[in-house]
Amino acid sequence: MTDAFLPKKDGYVIAVVGATGAVGQTILEILAERNFPVAELIPVASSRSAGSAVTYKKKEYIVQDLETFDPSGVDIALFSAGGDTSKEHAPRFAAAGCYVVDNSSAWRMDENICLVVPEVNPHALEMARENKIIANPNCSTIQLVVALKPLHDAVPIERVVVSTYQAVSGAGGKAMDELAKQTGQLLNVQSVDVNVFPARIAFNVIPHIDVFMDDGYTKEERKMMDETRKIMDADIAVTATAVRVPVFYGHSESVNITFDGPMNAENARKLLAEAEGVCVVDDPSSEDYPMPSEAAGTDPVWVGRIRDDYSCANSLHLWVVADNVRKGAALNAVQIAEILISQS
Numbered sequence: 001m002t003d004a005f006l007p008k009k010d011g012y013v014i015a016v017v018g019a020t021g022a023v024g025q026t027i028l029e030i031l032a033e034r035n036f037p038v039a040e041l042i043p044v045a046s047s048r049s050a051g052s053a054v055t056y057k058k059k060e061y062i063v064q065d066l067e068t069f070d071p072s073g074v075d076i077a078l079f080s081a082g083g084d085t086s087k088e089h090a091p092r093f094a095a096a097g098c099y100v101v102d103n104s105s106a107w108r109m110d111e112n113i114c115l116v117v118p119e120v121n122p123h124a125l126e127m128a129r130e131n132k133i134i135a136n137p138n139c140s141t142i143q144l145v146v147a148l149k150p151l152h153d154a155v156p157i158e159r160v161v162v163s164t165y166q167a168v169s170g171a172g173g174k175a176m177d178e179l180a181k182q183t184g185q186l187l188n189v190q191s192v193d194v195n196v197f198p199a200r201i202a203f204n205v206i207p208h209i210d211v212f213m214d215d216g217y218t219k220e221e222r223k224m225m226d227e228t229r230k231i232m233d234a235d236i237a238v239t240a241t242a243v244r245v246p247v248f249y250g251h252s253e254s255v256n257i258t259f260d261g262p263m264n265a266e267n268a269r270k271l272l273a274e275a276e277g278v279c280v281v282d283d284p285s286s287e288d289y290p291m292p293s294e295a296a297g298t299d300p301v302w303v304g305r306i307r308d309d310y311s312c313a314n315s316l317h318l319w320v321v322a323d324n325v326r327k328g329a330a331l332n333a334v335q336i337a338e339i340l341i342s343q344s
Contacts, residue, residue, distance in 0.1 A: 005099065005129065005340040006075055011039025012341060015074045015098070017089070018081030019043030019054050019063055022173060023103060026330035027078050028056045034334060037341065044069050045081070071096040076337050079103060080329065094132035099340050101333045107135040108227055115230050117142050118335040119277040120149045124231075125339060134336055138220070139328025140164050140242065140251055141227040146301040146327075147255065147320045150275035151268055152232060155259040155314075159237040162224065165245045165252040166209060167292060168201060170324050175201075179246055201246050209242040218242055250292025251328060255318040256309060265308045265316050272303050277327075282306050290321035298323055299331055 006012065014031070018024040024045070031038060043054045043063045050065035066085070071077065071093040079086050083106040090100045090107070107113040114127040115135045128134045137145070144162060151157065168175040175196045182192050182202035192200050199206050210219035217225075221240040228238045245252075257263075273280045279300035281290050290302035305319035322328055 004342070005125070009039070011037045012075040013040045013042065013073055014038050014337070015042040015044050015071065015077040017044045017066060017077055017079040020045045020049040020052060021080055022169065022325055023080040023329045025054070026325050027080065027333060028054060030326070030330050030334045032057050034338070036334065036337065042074065046085070071098050074098040076101065076340060078333050078337065090133050098132065099128065100133045101136060101336050102133060103136040103329050103333055105138065105223060107133055108137060108223070109230065110135070115227060116336055117145055117231060117332060118339060119275070120145045121231050122339055125336070136329065136333050136336070137227045137231065138223045139170060139324040140166060140220070140253065141224050141231070142328050142332055143251060143301045143320055143322035144224065144253060144255065145228055145231050146277050147272065147303050147318060148232060148257070150271045150278070151257065151259070151263065154267070154271055155261045155263045157233070157236050157257055158260045159258040160228065161239050161256040163241045163243065163254045165243055165247070167247040167249050167251055167324055168244065169249050170251065171196060171244070176248055179248065197244065201244060203246060205246070206244040207241065209244055247292050249296035249323055249325060250321060251324040252292055253320040255320055256315065257318065258312060258315040261314060263314055263316065265306045268316055269306050272306070277301055278303055280304065280306070289319060292321055295321045296323050297326070299327055301327060
């Protein structure tokens with residue numbers, strides 16, 4: 001029996017850092033939806049947002065200033081405030097005895113910090129007993145590994161080739177505003193303003209997310225490759241192409257998998273249908289498959305278009321879709337917090 005991370009209590013003191021942002025707001029919604037035992041909720045944000053109010057369970061809470069906030073007495077802090085902010089403040093919260101679940105990329109590849117998806121590697125949380133910091137993976141990585149896990153458990157995976165179709169919400173509120181504005185401009189035969197993305201996003205796709213690295217991959221692609229191996233298995237070969245598409249919510253992924261032994265679409269479909277956190281929608285006869293328009297606002301990782309790859313032995317294709325703000329960020333963080341308070 002594993003010792004509990006936190007003592008059993010009727011309720012816990014929860015700080016949401018970055019509470020005014022899209023992910024922070026979704027964290028508040030999910031805490032309420034899942035009836036997380038919150039004794040005291042403390043919304044925290046930068047000085048720009050300090051003093052404003054957020055709503056949790058129909059009650060308004062005043063946002064505290066992160067720079068001056070004292071984390072003493074906080075049980076769990078759910079961070080969604082950017083890498084630089086997390087680097088500066090997460091250790092301060094941890095030093096006060098608070099578990100930090102961080103949604104930025106700041107700690108993900110630190111060898112001393114666990115990188116956790118509850119359906120995939122909850123055992124990794126043991127690392128957090130000492131340093132108190134837990135990293136939430138990249139949104140695209142989360143949905144990928146949730147789909148890969150039940151297959152890898154059955155037959156070890158040798159190689160994964162993934163191409164993403166990522167919604168603009170992954171780049172923040174200004175990115176969503178830009179897609180909406182550009183769409184209106186084009187439909188009204190006006191010139192298009194390009195500010196957030198490197199090219200027009202409306203009625204276009206951009207094979208470029210985050211900065212390019214010296215080897216020609218982008219940082220987003222490198223995150224997916226490195227994080228997948230850290231979470232699942234260092235021996236899996238992973239390559240990725242990350243593409244931004246004109247969709248507001250919901251990341252999609254085309255995934256090609258090669259196994260080191262026999263695996264076919266029929267077996268994969270059964271394994272995925274039984275897997276935690278996965279919902280299979282795969283009926284070509286009725287043109288039924290996952291789409292971001294339907295996945296938006298939902299919690300599962302949706303999988304469809306499951307089919308054998310006849311070009312390569314022991315290989316198959318998947319189509320994987322999830323809400324990037326919910327499972328790709330906020331929900332995963334809350335699920336981690338639920339494990340921290342569980343008394344198994």
